[in-house]
Amino acid sequence: MSIRDWPETERPREKLLANGAAALSDAELLAVFLRTGVAGLSAVDLARELLSAFGGLRSLLSADVERFCAAKGLGRAKYAQLQAVLELSRRHLAEELRREGVLRDPGSTRRFLQARLRDETRELFGMLLLDNQHQVLAFEVLAIGTINAAAVYPREVVKAALRRNAAAVIFAHNHPSGVAEPSAADRELTERLITALRTVDIRVLDHVIVGEDCVSFAERGMM
Structure with missing residues (x-):
């Protein structure tokens, strides 16, 4: 029927x-x-x-x-339509994040980061850059790696934050395995980046790992 x-x-x-x-x-x-x-x-x-x-x-x-x-x-036409719909959704979430402010609505932050990173087959390390009112300036991908690693250099992170005149940042990266639990290397990198950004008076508010779920370093009391 x-x-x-x-x-x-x-x-x-x-x-x-x-x-x-x-x-x-x-x-x-x-x-x-x-x-x-x-x-x-x-x-x-x-x-x-x-x-x-x-x-x-x-x-x-x-x-x-x-x-x-x-x-x-x-078919290919349907695939193209679907990719357009998915990208529209990502851009909508990005606009929502910029409009609402990261600290007023942590849920928007997670939705954006999940939409941006969860389905990547390689590990991506990115950074939400915030002004002194903690409004989102931009999201930048700083490193693209293999299936389980992305090389992140503190000097490049500092340069990216200064280029945007950021007052604070939130780091994010995905685990393609789907398991969002922080590794020892994740914790060590976070400490190194916090130390590097502290020298230029830029605060690190959180580091979010995206897998099937999201894990927040700040919520875990890890920073």
Whole structure:
């Protein structure tokens, strides 16, 4: 049965317009994106099959172009559309972070860092740069590494902070393994960077590690 033959209150698009996107299941949201199904499958049925095949929404969204395009009902046009949607989401979160302020809304900080770093296959080390009111000036990636390491140099971190005229910073990096627990090397690097930035009167407010979840050094009492 086509979705057009469903009761209006059950159709994903109409349901979204009436109740908001949060009211939809993963399959219903994906069906809105897909717009149409394939022979014998409605858009919702196709969405359910795709979620099952990929093992969930996150795996589908982070699939590379070859795996994505090989799936039933997908292709390069859909891949391009999805990447555009994901980038719009990241930019929206970045704007929200700049507008609301990092200290007034730590949740926005985490959402932005997770959207930016969680699905990277290599380790990235970045820094949120803040002014003296702790409003976000920018986010800069300072190092890109292998699957489990990124070389970070205190001198480059100091130069980046001074270039933006930052008064404070928040460090962030991802663990591609998904395990966000800080390593001994993470703790040692954080101390080195705190010491380097202290010489130019720039405060380090936190170091957030992004995996399946986020771990905050500040919340753990590690700095």
